[in-house]
Structure formats: C-alpha cells, structure tokens
Amino acid sequence: MTAVAEPAMPIVDEPIVAPAPASEDDGATKAKDVLLICYSGELEKTWATMILASTSAAMGVKTRVFVTFWGLQTFVKDSKRITGQNWMQKMMSFMQRPGVSHRKLSKMNFLGMGPWMMGTLAKQYKVASPKELLEVALALGVEFIPCQMTMDMFGLKREDLIDGMGEPVGAATVIGLMTEGSAPLFI
C-alpha cells in the first residue's frame, strides 16, 4: 500500500483573508452607475425598463438607458403616427405604431385586448403606466441615450424623439461605460 505523497509545496502558502468590508459610513462610497440597454419595444419589457430606470435613479445611482433597435420606437413622440424617410421606413412605423403609449405585448396581444387588460389591471392596482414612469425617470435625471445607427436605419430625426433625450451614440460608448464599471442590464 502506497501512501499519498505529501505535496512538495503547499497549495496555499498564505492564509486566505477575506477583504475588509467597505466602511458603512465613510461617506465616500460611490454607488456604481447603472446602464440599461433598452432593446425591445414590447410592452412588458418597456415596463420593466421604466420601473428599473426610475427606481435606480431614485436610489441615487447615476442611471443611463441606451435605447436601440425596437426600443427606440418607444421613445418616438406619442403624437407621431408615421416616421421615416423612405417607403419602407414609413411602412415599418405604419405596421407598429411608435410611442410609449402604443406598445404591444409579445404574447397574448389579441388585437390590443391583452394590453388593454394589462392597463386596466395596472390602474386597479395603482401600478404606474410606462408613460408615467418615463416622465418620472426623466424628472429624476435618467439619461436616455438613442442609438445613432437605429435612428439612421429607421429614418428617425431628433425631433421625432421625445424631449430630454441625450446625444445619439454608438455601441463603443456603451461598451466604454461597461469597462468603466457601469452595471449593465440588457432588456
């Protein structure tokens, strides 16, 4: 019977010490930034984006929302019916009406019956609508940043979008924020 050989070198040569917890009241602890990526234009995901963005800002965390692809449709003014420069872009906005108040559910939409029931339940249980939460988020200083590429692809102009949005940027800005420590969340 052979004994298991002792390792020549200890695997851990120093005792592992847990890092000291950050002081609770040093006053200098900076909350991490939050970066939401609003990709979807569906009602349920729009709602989640607005709830998390407004809550994050209410917790004193610098909050940015990068708005891209179908998400950008949510940030077109409610009053705009048709957007775009060419017939295909116009057709796209005709098929799916832009604006925060015109979002559809991804499932169980049933020609608007699903969103209507969601809206009725929300009112009954005093859940703020995506439009109300968007206004709250803007008032609390959430920065909504449109994606330049999406604006070009859908033929959207700055004046098509709601007031108070940031400068359009690209993916590099978003990745840059992540590398600087923003907590990212893709919705």
Place this chain on the structure above:
Amino acid sequence: MPLEIAQRVDAKGLSCPMPIVKTAQAVKSMVSGQLLEVLATDAGSTKDFAAWSKATGNELVESSVEGGVYRFVLRRK
C-alpha cells in the same frame, strides 16, 4: 423627545416603484437632518425602504407596520 416630522409622503395604495420614487423626490426638497414620514401599503416596502436607505445614506430611523400600513421615518442625510 418626540421626533418632529418635517415632511410626509402618503404612498398608500401605490405599487412598486412609486413609494420609493415619491420618497426620493420628497427628500430632495428637504435639508440635512430633517425627518420624513412615509406611509405605504405595498408589502414589499419593508425590504425596499431598507435597501433605499442603505444605497442613498439616508438613515431609516423607524420601520413599523400596523393594520397593513407600513410606516417609515427617514432622516435626510
């Protein structure tokens, strides 16, 4: 010495995230050291207000529940 409440927020009946949002907005108009009282009925608010207090540094002086109404007293940092 009884605590002197400088401002009150009635968030009874409101759902997440409005009690927290209204609290954050109320705190902005207050000065350091003042007390804010919040009333809510959202069952998640006990944990939510503790988390908000920890994240923002505004002290949660009191957290209680009576008859389904949650009461929070916060000190503006």
